[in-house]
Amino acid sequence: MSASHVIDVRNLRTHFHTEKGRVTAVDDVSFHVDRNEILGVVGESGCGKSVTSEAIMQLLNPDITDFEGEIVFGGENLLTLGEDRLSRIRGKDISMIFQDTTSSLNPLYTVGDQIIEALQAHGRVSRKAAAEAALKVVSATGIPSPEKRLKEYPHELSGGMRQRIMIAMALVCEPRLLIADEPTTALDVTTQAQILDLIIQMKSDFDMGVIFITHDMGVVAEICDRVAVMYLGQVIEDSTVESLFEAPLHPYTKGLMQAMPTIESDPQADLYTIKGKVPSLSDVPKGCRFAARCPFSTEKCVAQPPTLDVATKGHKVRCWHWQAIADGSACKVNAGAEVG
Amino acid sequence: MTDAPQFSTDLKATKNRLKQEQRSLAIKRFLANKLAVCGLGLTVVICLIALLGPLISPHEPLDINPIDRLKPPSLEHWMGTDNFGRDIYVRVMYGTRASLLIGFSVAMLSSVIGVAIGLYSAYFKPLDHLLMRITDGLMAFPAILLAISVIAVFGPTTQNVILTLVVVYTPLIARVVRSNALVVKEQPYIEALHALGASRTRIIWRHIFPNTVSSLIVQASFVFAVSIITEAMLSFLGVGIPAPHPSLGNILYDGKNVITSAWWMTVFPGAMIIGIVLGQNILGDGLRDFLDPHTHKAVSKR
Amino acid sequence: MISYIVKRLLSLIPVLGVVAVVVFALVHLSPGDPASVILGPDASAADVDRLREELGLNRPVPQQFFLWLGNALTGDLGNSLYNQTPVTEVFLDYFRPTLSLAIFAQIIGIAVALPMGVFAALNRGKTIDGALMSFALVGISIPSFLMGLLLILFFSVFLNWLPVAGYAPLSDGLLTHLEFLLLPAISLGFIQAALITRITRAAMLEVMNNAYVKTARAKGLSRAVIVIKHTLRNAFIPILEIIGQTFTTLIAGAVVVEFVFNIPGLGQLIVNSVERRDFPVIQGTVLLVAFGYVLINLFIDLIYGFVDPRVRLDQ
Numbered sequence: 001m002s003a004s005h006v007i008d009v010r011n012l013r014t015h016f017h018t019e020k021g022r023v024t025a026v027d028d029v030s031f032h033v034d035r036n037e038i039l040g041v042v043g044e045s046g047c048g049k050s051v052t053s054e055a056i057m058q059l060l061n062p063d064i065t066d067f068e069g070e071i072v073f074g075g076e077n078l079l080t081l082g083e084d085r086l087s088r089i090r091g092k093d094i095s096m097i098f099q100d101t102t103s104s105l106n107p108l109y110t111v112g113d114q115i116i117e118a119l120q121a122h123g124r125v126s127r128k129a130a131a132e133a134a135l136k137v138v139s140a141t142g143i144p145s146p147e148k149r150l151k152e153y154p155h156e157l158s159g160g161m162r163q164r165i166m167i168a169m170a171l172v173c174e175p176r177l178l179i180a181d182e183p184t185t186a187l188d189v190t191t192q193a194q195i196l197d198l199i200i201q202m203k204s205d206f207d208m209g210v211i212f213i214t215h216d217m218g219v220v221a222e223i224c225d226r227v228a229v230m231y232l233g234q235v236i237e238d239s240t241v242e243s244l245f246e247a248p249l250h251p252y253t254k255g256l257m258q259a260m261p262t263i264e265s266d267p268q269a270d271l272y273t274i275k276g277k278v279p280s281l282s283d284v285p286k287g288c289r290f291a292a293r294c295p296f297s298t299e300k301c302v303a304q305p306p307t308l309d310v311a312t313k314g315h316k317v318r319c320w321h322w323q324a325i326a327d328g329s330a331c332k333v334n335a336g337a338e339v340g
Numbered sequence: 341m342t343d344a345p346q347f348s349t350d351l352k353a354t355k356n357r358l359k360q361e362q363r364s365l366a367i368k369r370f371l372a373n374k375l376a377v378c379g380l381g382l383t384v385v386i387c388l389i390a391l392l393g394p395l396i397s398p399h400e401p402l403d404i405n406p407i408d409r410l411k412p413p414s415l416e417h418w419m420g421t422d423n424f425g426r427d428i429y430v431r432v433m434y435g436t437r438a439s440l441l442i443g444f445s446v447a448m449l450s451s452v453i454g455v456a457i458g459l460y461s462a463y464f465k466p467l468d469h470l471l472m473r474i475t476d477g478l479m480a481f482p483a484i485l486l487a488i489s490v491i492a493v494f495g496p497t498t499q500n501v502i503l504t505l506v507v508v509y510t511p512l513i514a515r516v517v518r519s520n521a522l523v524v525k526e527q528p529y530i531e532a533l534h535a536l537g538a539s540r541t542r543i544i545w546r547h548i549f550p551n552t553v554s555s556l557i558v559q560a561s562f563v564f565a566v567s568i569i570t571e572a573m574l575s576f577l578g579v580g581i582p583a584p585h586p587s588l589g590n591i592l593y594d595g596k597n598v599i600t601s602a603w604w605m606t607v608f609p610g611a612m613i614i615g616i617v618l619g620q621n622i623l624g625d626g627l628r629d630f631l632d633p634h635t636h637k638a639v640s641k642r
Numbered sequence: 643m644i645s646y647i648v649k650r651l652l653s654l655i656p657v658l659g660v661v662a663v664v665v666f667a668l669v670h671l672s673p674g675d676p677a678s679v680i681l682g683p684d685a686s687a688a689d690v691d692r693l694r695e696e697l698g699l700n701r702p703v704p705q706q707f708f709l710w711l712g713n714a715l716t717g718d719l720g721n722s723l724y725n726q727t728p729v730t731e732v733f734l735d736y737f738r739p740t741l742s743l744a745i746f747a748q749i750i751g752i753a754v755a756l757p758m759g760v761f762a763a764l765n766r767g768k769t770i771d772g773a774l775m776s777f778a779l780v781g782i783s784i785p786s787f788l789m790g791l792l793l794i795l796f797f798s799v800f801l802n803w804l805p806v807a808g809y810a811p812l813s814d815g816l817l818t819h820l821e822f823l824l825l826p827a828i829s830l831g832f833i834q835a836a837l838i839t840r841i842t843r844a845a846m847l848e849v850m851n852n853a854y855v856k857t858a859r860a861k862g863l864s865r866a867v868i869v870i871k872h873t874l875r876n877a878f879i880p881i882l883e884i885i886g887q888t889f890t891t892l893i894a895g896a897v898v899v900e901f902v903f904n905i906p907g908l909g910q911l912i913v914n915s916v917e918r919r920d921f922p923v924i925q926g927t928v929l930l931v932a933f934g935y936v937l938i939n940l941f942i943d944l945i946y947g948f949v950d951p952r953v954r955l956d957q
Contacts (some may be wrong), residue, residue, distance in 0.1 A: 057859075057860055059856060059859055059860060083865075086862075087859075087862045087863070087864060087865075088862060089862065090859065090860055090861065090862035091860060091861035091862030091863070092862055095860070095861075096860040098853060098856070098857065098860075100853055103852060103853040103854060104853040104854055104856070104857045105854055105857065106854040106857075106858070106871075106872055106876065107854075107876075107950075107951070107952055108875055108876060108949075108950065108951060109871075117861070117863065117867075117871075118861045118862075121861060121862055121863050121864070121867070122862060153951045153952070155951075155952050166857075169861070473656045473657065473659075473660055474660055476656075476657045476660065477656075477657050477658075477659070477660020477661050477663075477664060478660070478664065480657055480658075480660075480661050480932045480935050480936050481661070481664070481928065481931075481932050481935070482890060482891070482893055482894035482897075482931060482932075482935065483894060484894045484895075484897055484898065485894065485897065485912065485927075485928050485931055485932075486664075486928070488897075488912055488913070488916060489665075489668050489916075489924055489928050490668060491916075492916040492919070492924060493668055569785045572785065572787075572788075573785065573787060573898045576787060576898060576901070577897075577898060577901060577913055578913070578917075579913075579916060592787075592788070592791065595791075596791065596902065599791065599794060599795060600798075603795055606791050606792070606795055607792075607795070610788045610791065610792060613785065613788060614780075614783050614784055614788070617782075617783040617784075617785070618779070618780060618783035621779055621782055621783050622779065625779070
């Protein structure tokens with residue numbers, strides 16, 4: 001039921017007005033997130049995952065963007081709200097953390113001040129009370145010597161510590177939804193594991209919904225409950241993590257999984273790559289957007305764009321031939337298909 | 341073996357063709373930049389005015405004519421006359437010529453010297469310390485004060501004005517060229533050239549220098565504008581181009597004492613100064629845009 | 643912070659050394675004999691010789707330099723040839739009006755330019771932005787002395803408002819003091835304002851693209867807080883640097899503007915001394931002004947260290 005969803009994105013379209021004309025970066029995207037659940041949004045660079053999250057937070061430049069569809073949060077459609085109302089929601093009910101911690105924190109203020117600022121922006125809190133709350137949430141992130149850290153400037157902290165600070169800053173007002181835009185991509189593997197654990201813990205502590213954006217299937221496997229795979233502005237597969245990893249249905253998803261080197265991979269073999277490259281957003285193919293690179297594409301694929309249909313329980317896919325591909329009865333007609 | 345000469349001519353021909361294409365592309369981009377074109381246009385117009393202006397008028401800049409002193413603009417004297425009865429229009433034209441000449445000479449000379457200083461400082465560390473201390477010291481002086489002092493010592497002639505301004509503004513160019521050269525010097529290909537045995541002179545002039553040209557041009561146009569202003573200031577104070585030779589500054593000087601009764605002696609040379617400097621500023625802005633393009637601006641949907 | 647200050651102070655010494663050499667060289671490079679210039683063409687050879695001995699002109703040049711430098715370091719810059727008063731005293735007398743004027747002009751410049759620059763940046767691409775920037779472009783094209791002349795023409799000759807030229811010291815009352823300084827300060831401040839507007843807009847636009855501004859928006863901060871705390875405050879660093887640089891140009895421009903408005907400041911002192919060939923005054927003034935410049939730059943650097951914790955805490 002939509003009443004229990006923390007956020008419900010319905011048929012979202014995001015258009016940009018550029019020198020080259022109108023470009024649709026997000027084309028009919030729908031998904032929802034529930035409490036105490038992590039939804040992964042996966043895809044290559046340029047597939048629209050960041051634009052989708054920024055559309056939810058309405059952080060895009062209003063002069064050059066326009067939207068269609070609905071983003072239902074707390075009974076309201078975020079796309080219709082005014083800036084006043086939106087700024088009250090941002091940071092308080094929906095929070096966001098970013099990939100680049102070096103430049104995402106203002107170098108001129110201590111990290112403590114920046115967290116306190118987030119609190120004081122959303123309620124009449126005395127500085128003392130805000131400082132205590134900041135200390136509490138920062139300690140919860142597992143940072144060593146939190147009192148000392150709060151008095152430091154961003155450039156004095158390591159990448160992992162900065163990310164914990166950003167998480168603390170995002171959670172200090174106890175939001176219902178957290179959007180994490182590739183928060184671990186810039187971190188080393190050990191720190192990445194710690195941050196992922198932290199996010200999972202915070203999710204259950206605060207009973208939040210989390211949208212976790214990444215291009216790394218390994219991370220998806222580790223922390224997500226459900227996944228939406230995006231390609232060129234569309235969701236092409238939407239399923240639970242178990243179902244996705246057990247049997248990915250879309251050829252693109254299959255390609256992504258195959259491209260991931262694992263412990264079992266043969267070190268001598270070449271790495272698998274999906275042939276061809278992503279078409280430009282100003283030149284979107286008429287039919288299935290993946291057709292040119294898909295080993296199974298047929299005339300129907302090139303002519304008619306497929307819809308996102310339910311395949312199995314909790315698993316939707318946007319492909320005409322998913323059944324045949326899963327059965328193994330589809331033939332590889334376009335082995336080595338390449339976009340010129 | 342007959343293939344070898346064939347190959348080398350082809351390579352040379354391709355290289356020349358590529359250079360030509362790059363040049364025409366650069367020209368096209370320059371023309372598309374409205375600022376640069378406007379600025380250049382304005383500057384060219386003023387140069388033309390200065391060159392041809394005096395030819396259309398029957399008057400001479402040094403002709404004293406006490407009967408006609410301090411007359412407002414009329415058909416006879418398009419910009420009025422000054423306190424000696426001299427025609428202001430002709431004097432403004434010659435004064436513009438003098439200003440442009442000075443600006444151009446200073447920009448050229450300080451560029452030549454500044455480039456040499458900048459490049460060699462960047463390349464040779466010990467030289468760098470010495471030269472940079474000297475330029476820092478020179479830059480510690482307000483340009484006009486230094487200029488006034490030097491002219492006070494050596495006497496006000498056009499040459500001294502140019503020389504002084506060159507001394508004052510060369511450090512600006514040297515610094516810019518030096519910082520660019522320092523960046524280029526760190527590039528791996530410079531090290532590679534070293535290893536290949538290229539002589540230092542060759543590395544400096546054929547490889548580092550071309551990369552400093554774009555900021556050099558911007559800085560040189562700045563020096564052009566600012567030396568014209570400084571010369572006008574010097575002449576206005578009476579320590580620039582000596583009377584009776586006209587300069588925009590000394591016409592203003594003559595005009596200051598009679599400003600209440602002869603507005604034309606201030607407005608016309610003033611407008612000319614503004615025109616020259618404005619043209620240079622617009623050109624400078626345009627050049628900076630052209631040589632250092634920023635990200636595209638998104639078109640508003642309104 | 644302390645090490646930062648100390649390092650900056652130490653780097654001043656070679657610069658000041660060069661300044662001293664240049665100033666000294668200026669006078670000693672002049673053609674002709676200073677003593678005979680001072681005494682005039684009718685002086686007897688004996689008188690000239692005596693003056694030369696007195697002024698120490700017969701000693702080797704390097705020795706003269708160190709003598710002069712030594713004296714300068716103890717505050718003795720010699721006496722004015724014109725009226726025998728110590729150069730330092732003369733300098734201080736004439737310095738006050740120039741300082742008042744420069745500060746007044748800088749305040750006008752900053753007060754007008756900062757809001758304009760911020761406003762232009764926030765409304766980038768709209769007509770008002772284009773208008774403000776064109777205005778600023780014209781502004782930097784009008785040299786301050788010309789601005790002064792044009793203002794005199796307009797206000798005094800056409801409108802008959804303010805007193806045209808002249809000066810009233812602070813002791814006459816703050817308002818009168820400022821009244822006489824208003825037109826000159828506007829002439830100087832106008833070009834300042836134009837320069838600062840441009841750099842403010844550029845710095846704001848640059849900062850607005852930074853990731854932490856996006857974070858600030860994502861935190862739900864109000865527009866005003868984002869503009870002031872997270873954009874202007876960060877943009878202020880390059881703006882401050884330009885203000886520092888332009889302040890020194892301001893003082894240079896003040897020289898000429900004082901001449902236009904008959905203000906008895908350093909500008910007038912220099913010009914008169916040049917006419918009178920009063921070398922000790924010329925030398926001393928240029929030295930002290932250069933010294934002042936160096937101090938101002940140091941001061942700006944220190945403010946930098948104060949404003950930007952990154953500078954303060956590591957390098």
